[in-house]
Amino acid sequence: MILMLLRLCLTFGIAFLAGKLVARVKLPSILGWLLAGMVLGPHAVSLVSQEMLDAQWYQIVIHILECGVGLLIGTELIWRKLKRSGRAIIITTLTQSLGTFLLVSLVFGVVFYFLDIPVYLAFIFGGIALATAPAPALSIVQEFKTNGPVTNTLIPMAALDDIVGCVVFFTTIAVVTGHLSAGSLPSYMIALIVILPLVIGIVVGLLAGVILKKERNRTATLGLLVFTILIASGVGFFFNNVVMPRPVLNFMLIGMAFSATFANMVSEDRLEQIMSGFNPILGVSMVIVIINLGAPLDYRLIFGAGLFTAVYILARAAGKYFGAYFGAKLTKSPDTVKKFLGLTLLPHSGVSLVFTGIAVSVLNGPDPASAKIIQGTIAAAAVINEIIAVIAAEKGFEWAGELKE
DSSP states (O other): OHHHHHHHHHHHHHHHHHHHHHHHTTSOHHHHHHHHHHHHSTTTTOSSOHHHHHOHHHHHHHHHHHHHHHHHHHTTOOHHHHHHHHHHHHHHHHHHHHHHHHHHHHHHHHHHHHHTOOTHHHHHHHHHHTOOOHHHHHHHHHHHTOOSHHHHHHHHHHHHHHHHHHHHHHHHHHHHHHHHTSOOOOHHHHHHHHHHHHHHHHHHHHHHHHHHTSOOOHHHHHHHHHHHHHHHHHHHHHIIIIISSSOOOOHHHHHHHHHHHHHTTSOHHHHHHHHHHHHHHHHHHHHHHHHHHHTTOOTTHHHHOOHHHHHHHHHHHHHHHHHHHHHHHHTTOOHHHHHHHHHHTOOOHHHHHHHHHHHHHHHTTTOHHHHHHHHHHHHHHHHHHHHHHHHHHHHHHHHTTOOOO
């Protein structure tokens, strides 16, 4: 384990330097972190081996850091700010997420119909496609200190998008497994997967709010914040590994709910003081979480990508972009939100791989051929899409005039 920790530290150092090099050519650092994760992962150099990725201690570290990264979103979910634009954010979240689900399902439904592949598979592709991985776009927000209508819409949308994504995907899986008589996912599981992270985050967040409300020095404040993050993560571990049939809880969602709760209990000045001490830890957490997104990606899949991968990437991109455009137009949002929000919603890999793993495990018994189609298509799409999506997200912020060098 000590050797693995040293390898993880070395990976972090290399990824950090890769981010700096990429930034010198005016690209976001996250692209360097992501590529470093891919190159140093088990499919290439294997500095981050498959054994490490599967190790329990590694999963614990990653989940704690994901919980920490959730603070970047949650601390922006201040009710007095949200009530001015809450309706627009909810509507746009629904149009871009459900729009993506419907478009991807429709396109694959037509393709599969003519290729004599089970059409139900199209809905699984749609369920996987609608989710957005918030970490890549948020790392650009943090790196370039972006500010404006697109940023202010994206951050709260990231929290809502996770919820909608979980509901639609697990409902789809439940219906499909019921259709295949493969032991349908219990309906209570769908509610638990969405509600449980929120409940854990809110309960621990209330405790954190009471503790953190009182003015303390920087060190004491940081210690208490980290302590309460560990409590939230620990409760999440218990439910994820002991109570749930399989580990599917979203720890970033726990972090979002946790931080949104205490952020609404403290003054604006106090919140700024709390986060200023935590920002260095947040920066390290972001790098490691992005490395973790890149490590499972196999660069060789780029060369084997076929028709389904191309269809998936293009249909998903169209659903995200035009769904966001339609929602922004419907709610009379600023022109920059209409034109560029969709570009910041393209990152996908972490969530897509988790959902794909669940779909494959469900289909392996009753329909192994369909499981293979999903696995090959999404794995290749994750590699190709993530590189394109990071650049597209950075350009979206730049063209919206929200990028600060």
